[in-house]
Amino acid sequence: MKICVIGTGYVGLTTGTVLSDLGHDVYCVDNDKTKIEKLNEGKVPIYEPGLSALIDRNKKRGRLHFLSDIHYGIKECPIIYITVGTPANEDGSQNLTAINDVIDSIGQSIHSHKTIITKSTVIPGTNEWIHQTLMEKGIDSNMFDIVSNPEFLREGNALADMLNPDKIVVGVKRQKPIETIKKLYTKIHAPYIITSLTGAEMIKYASNAFLATKISFMNEMARICDAYDVEISHIASALGRDKRIGPYFLHAGLGYGGSCFPKDVRALEYAAKQKDIIPEIVMAVQNVNDSQINLYLEKLTNELTNLNGKKISVWGLAFKPETDDTRESRSLLLIKKLLEKGAEIHAFDPIVQLSDPAITVYEDMYEAVKESDALIIATEWSQFKSVDWKKVKDFMKGNILVDGRNIIDRNHVAGYQFHYIGVAR
Ligand code: UDX
Numbered sequence: 001m002k003i004c005v006i007g008t009g010y011v012g013l014t015t016g017t018v019l020s021d022l023g024h025d026v027y028c029v030d031n032d033k034t035k036i037e038k039l040n041e042g043k044v045p046i047y048e049p050g051l052s053a054l055i056d057r058n059k060k061r062g063r064l065h066f067l068s069d070i071h072y073g074i075k076e077c078p079i080i081y082i083t084v085g086t087p088a089n090e091d092g093s094q095n096l097t098a099i100n101d102v103i104d105s106i107g108q109s110i111h112s113h114k115t116i117i118t119k120s121t122v123i124p125g126t127n128e129w130i131h132q133t134l135m136e137k138g139i140d141s142n143m144f145d146i147v148s149n150p151e152f153l154r155e156g157n158a159l160a161d162m163l164n165p166d167k168i169v170v171g172v173k174r175q176k177p178i179e180t181i182k183k184l185y186t187k188i189h190a191p192y193i194i195t196s197l198t199g200a201e202m203i204k205y206a207s208n209a210f211l212a213t214k215i216s217f218m219n220e221m222a223r224i225c226d227a228y229d230v231e232i233s234h235i236a237s238a239l240g241r242d243k244r245i246g247p248y249f250l251h252a253g254l255g256y257g258g259s260c261f262p263k264d265v266r267a268l269e270y271a272a273k274q275k276d277i278i279p280e281i282v283m284a285v286q287n288v289n290d291s292q293i294n295l296y297l298e299k300l301t302n303e304l305t306n307l308n309g310k311k312i313s314v315w316g317l318a319f320k321p322e323t324d325d326t327r328e329s330r331s332l333l334l335i336k337k338l339l340e341k342g343a344e345i346h347a348f349d350p351i352v353q354l355s356d357p358a359i360t361v362y363e364d365m366y367e368a369v370k371e372s373d374a375l376i377i378a379t380e381w382s383q384f385k386s387v388d389w390k391k392v393k394d395f396m397k398g399n400i401l402v403d404g405r406n407i408i409d410r411n412h413v414a415g416y417q418f419h420y421i422g423v424a425r
Pocket of ligand 1: 208253259261319
């Protein structure tokens, strides 16, 4: 099938590449010409394990194309994916400028029937609005079908998540496009959840808000466990054994970050308030997440008395392991607060290249700890679990080890005279 994917960000690139690998003829378009040029030269703008090789393979097969002419893509392809960014405004509402531009372009170039599939995360009601807007542009409703088909991809695992999803959520206004979607995904085996356009949008928000709730709940439990001197991982293991709860997303630490959870939870709060509903749980989830960083700051300040002039090393800048994405990274927020308190920051991340004059970034994790008063582990990269702790201790001036992700064997590091700080351990 001939597909146009509009927007070559994280979701668009992954979706387009996997669709071409499944045998479709895919045209990825973006108005950022430099990005398209780079993609045509084989330079992939994001770090996602396996993506670069897959792009290369399908380009060589002649099934994956990158271009900046959106009108060509729309005219040529009966299937159009919308995968442009939907950043949040200050008030939590979404900035729909990019979606608006895409709808304008579709309105100008539509000459035959199009199945328009929205993958971008958009607040409930947006796909109905897209339908309405195209109609207002004078386009007959028989010329197009709008489908809401949210993605549930995790960064770092996006290819596998797209090929083996737990479910395929499809929101439609009428039955007709469901067959098209099933043909598109013939090679993907997963149960279908068919719902309304707004239902599909809501599923995406409910999923992310629920997962964020699990994390914030465990972080709150960790605070309570801390006070009662109880090990939080024991609680997580026991809860995880209960099939009704499940073993995932029960890991306490610095909290959630990334391009999705913080933005989507905020957007759900906004969407609820638009309808005069006060989403108490959703608001509490964010409050716990926001204040979790302070918990660690307090623990560190209790040990060092004053952070002014202290040399603090931070391992991990990405919002989670296996990605170079630092959007809403807890690590960067923590660093910002440490800098405000006058600390000097020496950082290391296995792949993030950060150029911030306020921070010294090292290419070697051990170099980053030289002469430091404290070391904070802010992202759970696996290499931080197998460290030469003697070397770290010898290099450091102080002995404080703040484990912001509860990943270190505290008994092991105690053997090197570290003063270990985790939460509820
Ligand atoms: C998430 C959703 O998982 C995905 O379905 C959606 O499409 C996009 O948002 P992603 O942002 O890639 O994916 O990250 P994820 O792996 O879900 O982790 C999000 C954050 O939660 C990270 O900062 C991580 O460190 C944190 N987290 C996760 C915890 O603090 N504890 C946990 O137990 C799990």
